[in-house]
Amino acid sequence: MLKFKNSAKNLIAVTRTTYSRYYSTLEPAEHAPGQEENEAWLTSLENSNFDENFYFKKISNEKPKEYQKTPYRFINEDTDTGIMNINLLINTQTIKSSPYSSLSARQRPKAESNFSDVRVLKLSSGNGGNGSISFFRDAGRSIGPPDGGDGGQGGSIYIQAIEGLTSLNKLKQSYRAGDGEKGQQRQLDGATGKDILINVPVGTIVKWIPDPLILKEQGKEVQDYIEYPVEARGETMEDYDPKFIQIRRDDYKVGEGWLFKDNDKTEEWHKDKEFFNTLNMKVSKYDEKIIKEEEVGDLFPLHGLDLSQPSPAPILLLKGGTGGLGNMHFLTNDVRNPRFCKKGRKHLQGHFLFELKLLADLGLVGLPNAGKSTLLRAISNARPRVGHWEFTTLQPTIGTISLGFDKDSFTVADIPGLIKGASQNKGMGIDFLRHVERSGGLVFVISLGNNDPVADFEVLLNEMGERVQNKNILVAATKADLENTQERFVKLKEFVEKQNGWKIIPVSAQNQENIENLILLMGECAGKL
Numbered sequence: 001m002l003k004f005k006n007s008a009k010n011l012i013a014v015t016r017t018t019y020s021r022y023y024s025t026l027e028p029a030e031h032a033p034g035q036e037e038n039e040a041w042l043t044s045l046e047n048s049n050f051d052e053n054f055y056f057k058k059i060s061n062e063k064p065k066e067y068q069k070t071p072y073r074f075i076n077e078d079t080d081t082g083i084m085n086i087n088l089l090i091n092t093q094t095i096k097s098s099p100y101s102s103l104s105a106r107q108r109p110k111a112e113s114n115f116s117d118v119r120v121l122k123l124s125s126g127n128g129g130n131g132s133i134s135f136f137r138d139a140g141r142s143i144g145p146p147d148g149g150d151g152g153q154g155g156s157i158y159i160q161a162i163e164g165l166t167s168l169n170k171l172k173q174s175y176r177a178g179d180g181e182k183g184q185q186r187q188l189d190g191a192t193g194k195d196i197l198i199n200v201p202v203g204t205i206v207k208w209i210p211d212p213l214i215l216k217e218q219g220k221e222v223q224d225y226i227e228y229p230v231e232a233r234g235e236t237m238e239d240y241d242p243k244f245i246q247i248r249r250d251d252y253k254v255g256e257g258w259l260f261k262d263n264d265k266t267e268e269w270h271k272d273k274e275f276f277n278t279l280n281m282k283v284s285k286y287d288e289k290i291i292k293e294e295e296v297g298d299l300f301p302l303h304g305l306d307l308s309q310p311s312p313a314p315i316l317l318l319k320g321g322t323g324g325l326g327n328m329h330f331l332t333n334d335v336r337n338p339r340f341c342k343k344g345r346k347h348l349q350g351h352f353l354f355e356l357k358l359l360a361d362l363g364l365v366g367l368p369n370a371g372k373s374t375l376l377r378a379i380s381n382a383r384p385r386v387g388h389w390e391f392t393t394l395q396p397t398i399g400t401i402s403l404g405f406d407k408d409s410f411t412v413a414d415i416p417g418l419i420k421g422a423s424q425n426k427g428m429g430i431d432f433l434r435h436v437e438r439s440g441g442l443v444f445v446i447s448l449g450n451n452d453p454v455a456d457f458e459v460l461l462n463e464m465g466e467r468v469q470n471k472n473i474l475v476a477a478t479k480a481d482l483e484n485t486q487e488r489f490v491k492l493k494e495f496v497e498k499q500n501g502w503k504i505i506p507v508s509a510q511n512q513e514n515i516e517n518l519i520l521l522m523g524e525c526a527g528k529l
């Protein structure tokens, strides 16, 4: 049999009588699928039985119709998507306002340049490259068999929580993965678009949110939406409790997405031809498969992705578009001269809210200037800022405390001081409490240098509200080295011990007094002893 190679040097000249004879006696270009292979592939598509249940189960409860106009839809099936572990679902937490909103302009840039725990990012994956329409050519022959390669896969956006990061401030405002390149002649597939991997600190929660600009136009606040992802849009329905958001690609439907080579023989011309319609019916099955895979793959947990552990591998957030098929796939018995290929599938785009909740075993809670940072310096390797003025601590610091070489160590988070009215956003507000929210225990740091430590403790308990529930509590009465603190300590001890038998210990962080005992009690509070 005569060989038709894709290199001119290897080409064996053939004399052809008719076009069809030419094709029936020649094999196509070296790696391009041949006519027989294409026929077999199209037949397999025709007979293929995609697990419709698998795909449609997830969207069967999709309601109501008008939501479908939006570029996203809610899905309420609680099924594993195959790319994301459902166990990662968490409850939505409230975000009220910028943690820095109440700071003076002088303080703000300092705080924001080093630390950021809430960010909104615009993310887009890449478009799939278009297929290519090309025919083998050489000097002796004006046109050969189709050899147009496939478009490259669009780049995807991945996220990975890694240890050693403590802030979201390095993230950019938007990320866009690369587009797949278009297919090339000689069966060359287009290059794959560049993926993007976003590294975040362990403890980051990622939530999908609608475009903040659109929300603004509608007079809605991103914050409201985050607090009640569905309710704030007035879209809650009885028995409708969506678990996923499906961000949709504004793209061609099954049987569409063809690109044609000739200006005069466009889609209209082809749609009149039986050979094209027959082929399109078969290729539609391929479209269906790709689109169904997108429906499943493009789901995101509505209540967010909680990266509370280092991610063993990057997690796919937004998948790039699939590359379009080149014309080499469409050479069949009926289609001798496929002057068409498929477009690449489009990218996905969405806005995501990144919220960092540092993960420490214990949280230090106290009024400004109570001595929290000094205490953390005394007991751990952390070096938080210490000052004589209030609100020295503008960003949370985490210290690690060792209980000895044969015991677990534990971590302690120092957060900015709370003041009366903090829950109404006074001082630094209470947004920083997100960083002690997931701690098993809280250590209240009360200064014995203040006149009425009991009243101080009451202020803190008021501001903390229900946040103290289900937590181990310890009170560190600090600055015990100061004069006349004995009597204050006795009163405070009495008050503390009345509260569910909580423990209290006097210390002087400055003079390193009673620190060993404090560490032991803290280890107990952290559940490590």
Ligand SMILES: Nc1nc2c(ncn2[C@@H]2O[C@H](COP(=O)(O)OP(=O)(O)OP(=O)(O)O)[C@@H](O)[C@H]2O)c(=O)[nH]1
Pocket: 366, 367, 368, 369, 370, 371, 372, 373, 374, 375, 385, 386, 387, 388, 389, 390, 391, 392, 393, 394, 415, 416, 417, 478, 479, 480, 481, 482, 507, 508, 509, 510, 511
């Ligand atoms: N005498 C004495 N002074 C202390 C002790 N601990 C802290 N101080 C002083 O109290 C002041 C406040 O200490 P910080 O550790 O910055 O207090 P903070 O609670 O972290 O303050 P904010 O950052 O405002 O929340 C500093 O001047 C410290 O030197 C102590 O045990 N004894």
